[in-house]
Amino acid sequence: MTKKIRNVIxxxxxxxxxxxxLFPVYWIxxxxxxxxxxxxxxxxxxxxxxxxxxxxxxxxxxxxNTANIFVQFKNSWIIAVGSTVLSLVLSIPAGYGxxxxxxxxxxxxxxxxxTTQMLPCSLVLTPLFLIYNxxxxxxxxxxxxxxxxxxxxxFVIMVLRPIxxxxxxxxxxxxxxxxxxxxxxxLKITLPICKSGIITAAAFSFIxxxxxxxxxxxxxxxxxxxxxxxxxxxFLDAYGTKWNMIMAYGVIIVLPIVVLFVFLQKYIIGGLAGxxxxx
Amino acid sequence: xSKKRMKGNRSEAWYGFAYVIPALIxxxxxxxxxxxxxxxxxxxxxxxxxIGSGNSVFIGLKNYITIFQDPTMWKAMKNTFxxxxxxxxxxxxxxxxxxxxxxxxxxxxxxxxxxxxxxxxLPMTVVxxxxxxxxxxxxxxxxxILVNLHLVKAPVEWLLNEKTVMWGLIIANTWVGIxxxxxxxxxxxxxxxxxxxxxxAIDGASSGQRxxxxxxxxxxxxxxxxxxxxxxxxxxxxxxxxxxxxxxPVDASEVLSTYSYxxxxxxxxxxxxxxxxxxxxLCLFIVALVYLKLIGKDEVN
Numbered sequence: 001m002t003k004k005i006r007n008v009i010x011x012x013x014x015x016x017x018x019x020x021x022l023f024p025v026y027w028i029x030x031x032x033x034x035x036x037x038x039x040x041x042x043x044x045x046x047x048x049x050x051x052x053x054x055x056x057x058x059x060x061x062x063x064x065n066t067a068n069i070f071v072q073f074k075n076s077w078i079i080a081v082g083s084t085v086l087s088l089v090l091s092i093p094a095g096y097g098x099x100x101x102x103x104x105x106x107x108x109x110x111x112x113x114x115t116t117q118m119l120p121c122s123l124v125l126t127p128l129f130l131i132y133n134x135x136x137x138x139x140x141x142x143x144x145x146x147x148x149x150x151x152x153x154x155f156v157i158m159v160l161r162p163i164x165x166x167x168x169x170x171x172x173x174x175x176x177x178x179x180x181x182x183x184x185x186x187l188k189i190t191l192p193i194c195k196s197g198i199i200t201a202a203a204f205s206f207i208x209x210x211x212x213x214x215x216x217x218x219x220x221x222x223x224x225x226x227x228x229x230x231x232x233x234x235f236l237d238a239y240g241t242k243w244n245m246i247m248a249y250g251v252i253i254v255l256p257i258v259v260l261f262v263f264l265q266k267y268i269i270g271g272l273a274g275x276x277x278x279x
Numbered sequence: 280x281s282k283k284r285m286k287g288n289r290s291e292a293w294y295g296f297a298y299v300i301p302a303l304i305x306x307x308x309x310x311x312x313x314x315x316x317x318x319x320x321x322x323x324x325x326x327x328x329x330i331g332s333g334n335s336v337f338i339g340l341k342n343y344i345t346i347f348q349d350p351t352m353w354k355a356m357k358n359t360f361x362x363x364x365x366x367x368x369x370x371x372x373x374x375x376x377x378x379x380x381x382x383x384x385x386x387x388x389x390x391x392x393x394x395x396x397x398x399x400x401l402p403m404t405v406v407x408x409x410x411x412x413x414x415x416x417x418x419x420x421x422x423x424i425l426v427n428l429h430l431v432k433a434p435v436e437w438l439l440n441e442k443t444v445m446w447g448l449i450i451a452n453t454w455v456g457i458x459x460x461x462x463x464x465x466x467x468x469x470x471x472x473x474x475x476x477x478x479x480a481i482d483g484a485s486s487g488q489r490x491x492x493x494x495x496x497x498x499x500x501x502x503x504x505x506x507x508x509x510x511x512x513x514x515x516x517x518x519x520x521x522x523x524x525x526x527x528p529v530d531a532s533e534v535l536s537t538y539s540y541x542x543x544x545x546x547x548x549x550x551x552x553x554x555x556x557x558x559x560x561l562c563l564f565i566v567a568l569v570y571l572k573l574i575g576k577d578e579v580n
Contacts, residue, residue, distance in 0.1 A: 010385035017377065018391045024454065025397065027420060028409050044420050090302040097298025101291050109299060111571070116310050118508075118567055120515030122536035123560050126543045126553045127313035127320060130330070150309045153302055182294055211402035213518050218544060229404040233522055236408065243412045250405040257400055265393050272396065272459070273466045 032056070032248035039244045055248040069252070071224055072231040075141075076210060076253075079227055082145040083209035084202055087152040092198065094153075095160030096186060100169070117154035121214055124150075132219055143219035144227070148212045152205035159204070159271045163197035164190070200271035203264045207257060228253045314560075320553040327547035335550075342554040346542075351530045352555065355538040359559075362445055362452070362534060363513045369453040370509060374460025379494075381461070382468045392465065396458040403455070403518035410451035411523045414438055421450075438524050441531035448532060452519055456512075460505050467501025468494070507570040511563055535559040 031039060032055055034048045059069050097103075098110060128147060132138045137146070167190055175185045191198065213229040220226060226234075232249045239245060261268060321342050329335040346352045381392045398406075413421045414437040422434035437447035471494065479489050495502070517536040520526060526533040526541065533541075535555060543552025 007385045010383050011387045011391075014381065014385070014387060014391045017380070018395055021395050021454075021457070022397065024406075024409055024413065027413060028405075031412065040418060042418070044418060044423055090305055093298040094302035097295045101295025101298070103292035103295040103299075106295075109303060112303070112306065112311075115567060115571070116306055118511045118563065118570075119310065119314075120517075120536060120556075120559055120563065122515065122517055122539050123317060123556045124310060124313040125540065126549050126556060127316040128309070129543070130320065130325075130549065131313065131316065133330075146309060150306060153306060157302065186298075207400055211404070213402070213404045213522070214540075218540075229402050232404060232408060241412075241415070243415075243418075246408055247412065250408060253405055254401055257402070258397070261397055261400055265396075268400065269393050269396055269462065272399070273462055 028247045028250055028254075031244055032251050034244050036242070036244065039242075052244070055244045056252070058245065059249060059252070069228070069231065069249070072226060072228045073252075075216075075225060076227040076229070078141050079144050079148065079212070079216065080206050080210040082141060083148040083152065084205040086145060087149045087156060087205040088198070088202060090149070091153045091156040091201065092160060092191070093186075095157045096164050096190065098157065099161045099164035113154040113157050116150070117158065121147075121151075125214065125218055129218060137219070139220050139222050139225060141225065144212060144215040145209070147215040147219070148209040149205075151212075152201075152208045155204060155208070156201040159200055160194070160197050163194050167194050196267060196270075199264060200267040203260055203268055204271055207260065210256065317553045317556060317560075320550055321557050323550050325549040325553070327549075330549070338550070342548075342550040343558075346551050346554050346558075351533055351538060354530050355533040355535050355555075356558075358445055358532060359514060359516075359534045359536075359562075362449060362516065363510060365446075365449045366452045366456060366513045367506060367509045369449065370456035370460045371506060373453070374457045374505075375464050377457065377461040378464035378468055381465060392461065396462060398455055399458040401455070404522050406451060406455055407519045407522035410447070410454075411438060414447050414450070438532075439528060441528055444524055444528065444532040448516075448520060448523065451523065452513065452516065456509065459512075460509065463505045463508075464498065464501055467498035471497045503573055504570070507566060507573070510566050511570070514563055514566070515559070535562075 030046075030048060033051045033053070034045070034055075035050060035052050038045060038049060094113075098106060124147075129138070132143055137143050171193070172185045172189050175189050176182065180188070210227075211229065212227070213233070216225070216227050217230050217233075228249075232246065232253060235246055235249055322337060322339060323329075323335040324338045324341075325335045377392075377395075381388045413419050414435075416422055416434040416436045416439065419434070419437075422431070422437075425431045426434060435443060437443050475493055475497070476489060479493055484492070515536060516534055517540070520532055520534050520537050521540070524532040526537045536559060539552045539555035539559065541552075542548045542555060
């Protein structure tokens with residue numbers, strides 16, 4: 001009985017902690033539904049008197065070319081999906097190779113991935129800009145896609161390696177005796193078994209690229225190539241402190257992340273604990 | 280060792296390389312080469328003009344001398360360290376407290392803890408603007424709460440005042456970093472066998488003694504990695520500062536990364552921007568070396 005009561009009390013305290021901690025998330029959603037007068041009022045209301053969906057609807061009616069939310073939404077998806085595909089194609093085999101095979105210099109290669117994960121983007125910003133300028137990659141989708149992939153590749157390798165290490169080698173060997181090549185065994189046997197690792201890897205690659213601001217604003221100055229993270233920032237310049245509109249835009253940006261988070265929470269948290277500690 | 284075995288090993292290594300090489304080449308081209316090129320740039324008089332005309336001149340350490348003669352550089356250095364140290368202290372203490380609380384074995388612990396990780400996944404751009412709104416002196420909720428609780432007499436200007444702006448940024452980033460600390464320390468705490476606590480309790484150890492003599496030493500490794508990773512991730516801050524204050528008011532919240540960005544992409548002194556980035560890199564490099572020395576060995580093996 002006492003154990004049950006303790007359980008209830010602990011749960012209540014936990015819920016209070018979580019509610020206070022996540023208050024900013026509540027605040028951004030609530031503020032996005034308030035009217036102008038309410039948002040600029042001297043005293044902030046904890047719940048909107050009236051729900052104003054037009055903060056959202058107005059965003060979609062803005063047809064100007066530079067700050068068009070449809071264009072920015074599309075760009076965010078192109079960059080995030082492009083970066084995820086690139087990152088997975090390169091890092092899944094690398095994570096596998098580093099876990100399955102004995103090879104000289106493996107320790108050094110792991111160190112390279114481990115350290116590149118910690119590098120600041122500011123370090124490569126200037127040189128990449130000049131390199132992109134030379135090879136004509138400025139003002140293309142490739143510029144942010146290639147750059148954001150450098151964030152996820154080392155992270156994904158560090159997340160996947162332990163998962164591949166745990167995956168039993170024997171099944172693969174059995175398949176190879178049956179005439180499968182190394183690579184087919186990897187594709188058809190190992191990858192499906194390690195599906196959860198692949199999901200984690202994809203979720204993180206997507207989020208890293210979706211959240212990126214700096215690579216896009218540095219390498220692309222054409223409004224029709226910029227993602228939503230830069231759109232909300234321009235918004236602040238253009239409309240000043242119309243916080244209800246800005247927060248509504250923020251909710252639209254955050255929505256895919258929240259959806260991913262809700263459905264893949266288990267994988268995301270496992271990945272953070274695994275990849276971050278190791279990387 | 281037989282000859283056949285040797286041959287087997289060699290072909291195994293080639294298979295391994297075949298899997299790893301594409302990612303390795305990509306990272307070397309996109310990160311390795313730029314790092315070296317950045318050092319090269321920092322010794323040249325590279326500006327938008329000199330690149331246009333195609334003759335950038337080698338000027339030795341002049342870019343470094345110029346940036347260190349600029350008071351903004353020193354301000355950015357000071358701010359970056361100030362920001363990093365206070366963020367880490369707050370994130371670590373609060374994150375540790377949460378981790379300890381959630382290590383009590385109640386059913387919903389894992390789920391509620393997981394929910395809180397959301398703040399770590401949100402884009403910094405949105406988090407920055409959200410805090411800019413919440414910290415606003417005229418209609419920010421944080422000021423309203425502080426005034427209502429009589430903690431302050433008048434709304435604090437947070438991001439608008441040179442004296443408080445870094446604290447405003449620290450508050451925002453602490454919110455983002457807490458789950459990271461909590462999660463990593465939780466993983467550490469989960470690995471401490473429960474019977475150690477039980478036997479210590481039987482021996483009459485107080486909860487304070489148990490904390491300092493059992494918990495801390497047992498999760499030393501997790502504490503070390505969370506602090507050093509925290510340092511690295513916090514020290515390179517860019518998005519948050521760029522979006523919320525742009526380094527202002529004046530240069531009161533300039534950090535190394537935003538200063539480098541301004542030099543390279545607003546005034547087009549690429550050489551100087553590269554030099555500032557190299558200083559930032561050097562600071563991180565020293566910390567990373569310490570990290571690899573302390574942690575890297577067992578993680579890689």
